[in-house]
Amino acid sequence: MNLIWQKFTLSYLPLKEYLDTSYLHGSLVGVLRSWRQSSILMQWGDIIAATLVSLVLVLAPFTVVHTTLLGVLLAACAGFWLLLTLSDEVNSANNLFATPIHLLVLLYWGVCLVATALSPEKKAALEGLINFTLYLVLFALCARILKSPRIRSFLLVLYLHVSLFVSIYGVRQKFFGAAQLATWVDPESTLSKNTRVYSYLGNPNLLAGYLLPAVILSLVAVFAWRGWLRKGLAITMLVVNLACFRFADSRGGFIGLAIALVAIVLLLRYWYADYLPRFWRIWLVPILLGCFVAFFVIMFGVSETFRLRITSIFAWRKDSSNNFRINVWTAVFRMIQDFPIFGIGPGHDVFNQIYPLYQLPRYNALSAYSILLEVAVETGIVGLISFVWLLVVIFNTGWLQLQRFRQLNSVDGLWLIGAIAALVGMLGHGFVDTVWYRPVVNSVWWLLVALVASYWNPVVSDHKQQGNSLHPELGIN
Numbered sequence: 001m002n003l004i005w006q007k008f009t010l011s012y013l014p015l016k017e018y019l020d021t022s023y024l025h026g027s028l029v030g031v032l033r034s035w036r037q038s039s040i041l042m043q044w045g046d047i048i049a050a051t052l053v054s055l056v057l058v059l060a061p062f063t064v065v066h067t068t069l070l071g072v073l074l075a076a077c078a079g080f081w082l083l084l085t086l087s088d089e090v091n092s093a094n095n096l097f098a099t100p101i102h103l104l105v106l107l108y109w110g111v112c113l114v115a116t117a118l119s120p121e122k123k124a125a126l127e128g129l130i131n132f133t134l135y136l137v138l139f140a141l142c143a144r145i146l147k148s149p150r151i152r153s154f155l156l157v158l159y160l161h162v163s164l165f166v167s168i169y170g171v172r173q174k175f176f177g178a179a180q181l182a183t184w185v186d187p188e189s190t191l192s193k194n195t196r197v198y199s200y201l202g203n204p205n206l207l208a209g210y211l212l213p214a215v216i217l218s219l220v221a222v223f224a225w226r227g228w229l230r231k232g233l234a235i236t237m238l239v240v241n242l243a244c245f246r247f248a249d250s251r252g253g254f255i256g257l258a259i260a261l262v263a264i265v266l267l268l269r270y271w272y273a274d275y276l277p278r279f280w281r282i283w284l285v286p287i288l289l290g291c292f293v294a295f296f297v298i299m300f301g302v303s304e305t306f307r308l309r310i311t312s313i314f315a316w317r318k319d320s321s322n323n324f325r326i327n328v329w330t331a332v333f334r335m336i337q338d339f340p341i342f343g344i345g346p347g348h349d350v351f352n353q354i355y356p357l358y359q360l361p362r363y364n365a366l367s368a369y370s371i372l373l374e375v376a377v378e379t380g381i382v383g384l385i386s387f388v389w390l391l392v393v394i395f396n397t398g399w400l401q402l403q404r405f406r407q408l409n410s411v412d413g414l415w416l417i418g419a420i421a422a423l424v425g426m427l428g429h430g431f432v433d434t435v436w437y438r439p440v441v442n443s444v445w446w447l448l449v450a451l452v453a454s455y456w457n458p459v460v461s462d463h464k465q466q467g468n469s470l471h472p473e474l475g476i477n
Contacts, residue, residue, distance in 0.1 A: 008389075009396040010100035014458075045084050049141055050151045052077045056138070057159050057447070060440040061166050061210060062200045070439050071134070078137035081144070099456040101397055101449065102140065104390040108379075109136055111386050112346045115379045119345025121353045128347015128378075135446050142450030149412075152454065156217065156415065159444065163214035164237050167244035170199035170207060174247040197247040201440060208253025209435035211245045213422035213444050216260050220418035223268070224411050246306075251321075252433040254310070260425025261292060267417040271406060325432070328365045331358040335377050343380035348437065351377070367437065371430035374437065391427070394452055395420060401455045416455055419448045 006012055041048070056073050112129055119125035146152045174197050196204040218241055221234035245253060265288045273281055299306050335344065335358050344354045348366055351374075355365060368374040376384045398420045405413030426445055430436040436445060 009393055010103065011396065011400060012458075013100055013103075042083075042087060045080075045087075046145050046148060046151065049077070049080055049084065049145045050155065052080060053138070053142055053145065053155060053447075054158055056443055057155065058162055060443050061162060067439060071131075074134040074138055077141050078134055081137050081141040084141075084144070099143070099397065099453045100393050101390070101453040101456070102143070104386070104393045105136055105139065108383070108386045108390050109133065111342070111379050111383045115342040115345050115383060118342050119350055120339075121345060121350045124349035124353055125345025125347060127349055128345060132346050135442055138443065139446040139450050139453075142447050143453040146450055146454035152415075152451070155447070156451075159447070160214060160218055160221065160237055163211060163218075164240060166199045166201070166207070167211060167214070167240045170197040170244035170247060171240060173197040173199065174244075194249065195247075196249045197244065199244065203435075204248040205250045205252060205433055206435045206438055206440065208245055208248040208250030208256075209426065209429055209433070209438070209441040210444065211241050211248070212253060212256050212260065212425050212429060213448060215241045215245055215257065216264060216422040216425060217415075217418045219264065220414050224414040249306075250429075250433075251310070252429045252431075252435075255432065256425040256427075256429030258292075259428035260421045262289070263424045264417060264421035265289060265292075267402070267421060271402075271413060271417060324363060324365075325369045327360045327363045328369050329373060331355065331360060331363070331365075332368045332370075332373050332377050334358045336373075336380075339377070339380060341380045342382055343376065343378045346378045367434040369434055370432060371427065371434060371436050374434050394423065394449055397456055398452045401452070401457065404457060405455075412455060416452065419451045423448050423452075 052073060056070065056077065059073070060070060109132070112132060116122065116125040116129045142155075146155065174195060178195055178197055198204045198207050201207045201210060215238065218234055218237035222231055222238060225231055225234050245257065265285060269281075269285050276284060300310060301307070332355075335354060344350055351367060359365065368377055372384065375387045379387075398416055402413055402416050402420070405416060423445070426436060426441070426448075435441050
């Protein structure tokens with residue numbers, strides 16, 4: 001059974017050997033290396049790449065920035081990644097850096113390509129495929145440059161500072177008021193006058209989706225950053241991000257954060273197990289989870305706004321937002337039944353053209369309001385299976401590298417814990433919403449996936465280790 005799991009998760013896939021014998025790899029990578037050796041600008045290739053990614057992270061949260069500009073930046077990232085790959089040294093450590101995650105990303109992209117070719121609205125699906133491809137290449141570029149500890153630290157700190165700036169403005173909206181740009185609360189409920197903050201993003205659910213990883217990573221920073229000044233900054237970030245997250249009043253965000261906190265408690269318990277006395281090894285997780293429950297109960301009793309938002313989750317069709325989502329999901333299930341294998345094609349444009357044929361009257365929607373349903377309707381059952389496989393490989397890769405970091409007692413393990421917990425939380429939020437597909441959230445998602453991939457180190461299988469112990473000369477480089 002263990003061998004089957006290892007094969008399914010590509011845990012011991014000999015990628016280096018495959019790439020060394022690949023004709024496509026040998027004929028493309030390094031084809032421009034002579035030009036790169038003579039180019040002064042390309043000597044700073046990774047720095048330029050980090051600058052492009054930084055611009056995406058800095059500009060994405062601000063609605064004043066037109067999406068066309070972000071598209072141009074993503075296209076620049078894609079073009080520069082291609083340039084770096086074609087001009088790599090053949091024996092470079094960065095030489096077409098590939099991991100099991102890359103292979104599953106490529107597989108999922110291939111399914112999207114087939115779904116585009118079979119789509120009833122090919123032009124709209126092609127546009128969706130191009131947009132999706134840009135994010136995948138952003139992932140490839142981030143996975144490459146995040147191998148550098150200095151760039152990795154810079155980009156994580158940059159995201160945390162940008163999110164802090166976004167949160168400060170959101171908290172200010174709570175105290176000084178903010179125009180409600182849409183009906184985000186049931187107009188018939190007692191919360192109809194409640195102010196839900198949205199900061200620069202224009203949508204409180206989108207704000208919560210953006211801040212969820214920031215909350216988790218700022219919590220990790222409290223453990224990872226050394227020195228009281230840095231820890232004080234991390235605590236400030238955590239408090240402000242949590243406050244803004246709470247004021248956004250996103251029910252999907254609450255679900256995602258709860259799942260992420262459970263994940264991070266379990267992972268931190270594993271990380272610090274050797275440093276804990278026997279009592280704390282046994283009772284730390286129950287005590288922390290009990291504290292979370294106690295805090296939830298206190299908030300539930302003290303804050304009427306929080307209490308009503310939570311109870312509305314279980315109101316089923318009595319809440320207008322719930323009723324809207326249920327009606328959209330009903331129509332989406334019918335779409336999946338009619339396009340079960342490869343779906344209607346990727347992107348919201350093709351969804352907007354097909355969905356009106358299935359929608360119930362007065363229930364217009366731009367998406368399926370669930371990541372899994374969105375994947376299923378866009379790429380069919382084949383796409384859903386490949387997407388779930390990708391998620392399994394991401395988390396398995398993260399777990400294997402976390403075990404390695406724990407043995408090395410490396411602080412990188414803490415950031416890996418943060419990435420895993422944040423990804424789990426974003427999936428939890430995305431189960432009942434599709435803010436995941438918006439540029440500001442999607443860019444952070446692929447940054448975190450790239451962070452997990454950047455830590456990847458080939459794992460030697462037990463069989464190969466036994467072979468090397470029997471023939472030690474085979475292990476000599």
